[in-house]
Amino acid sequence: MYQGNNPTALQSQRWIAESLIALMQEKPYSQITIQNICKRADLSRQTFYNTFSSREEVLRFCLREQYMQQFQRFDTKPMISLRETVEAFTSVLDGNRVLLQSMLDNHLESIITDEIAKCVSLFANRFVSHRDDSLPYSEALLSGALAHLLLCWFQQPQPISIQALTELLSAFLSGQLYIFEPDQDDPVPPGSSPQR
Template identity: 40%
Template structure:
């Protein structure tokens, strides 16, 4: 996937992202071809393959770029409290509602997981106790898996709770104040 700063390539990326999202609103992701994306974006296949390797890369780019920007870039926010993270996650669900719904509907949760995992890993590397780096990846897997599965559940629930209620619920679960489990 292209990682340069050429303004024309960056603009082409944006057009392809917008084209893919528009096409996903019309039909199933699996039925969308590279040619469909190029036609909708008014770009050549050559341009597509100069920037991306495959269709999934368009969505990966979108989330990677999104997670680098404020307010979603956890690394830019400094030392975060757990409530900051659960609030930010709920805000993310609301602000990215259309695309996330489409991705869940099209079974593209793996892309969401991969990009959230990379973002969480960047943030938590500095927050991991210095003697715990060997287990860092397990903590990230647990945390990212929990958030991704919560996202999937929330979007599939026809009577879902509000994003604020979800934030509070996640906070209670992650702080051990939700389940009453006897030791």
């Protein structure tokens, strides 16, 4: 995938991405060829291969562009809140409903899951203050949860609003969604006193 700053190449990437998204509204992804994309974008195959290596890479570009915009928005901040992070994620979902639905309709969940994992890793590398051997597990847990949340949201006949989704995700990540009462037989955590 082209990652330079040549304005012509960047514009070509956007045209190719827009063409693929438009074509996915008309026919199944499996029936879309590079030639179809190039014709729709009014670009040559050579231009396509100068900027992307495959159709899948175009889809990854579409998703990555959105979360990179969110990341750049936070880049000047030394810290970001949980709420800001959740709003960034749900904003990407809301802004890409057509693309995400088309990808799900074409059974391309693995691309979405991979890109969510990359996004979580990017945010963790920039904003997580405590790094240890458990960080990859935390990233895996969070990216898996976010991917399945997205799938669940799109599969509902009447999904909750983006605002309600933001609230739900914020409550879950802050530990306020589920409240567990300790059993009498549970061991007392070190450093705490037993409840009476």
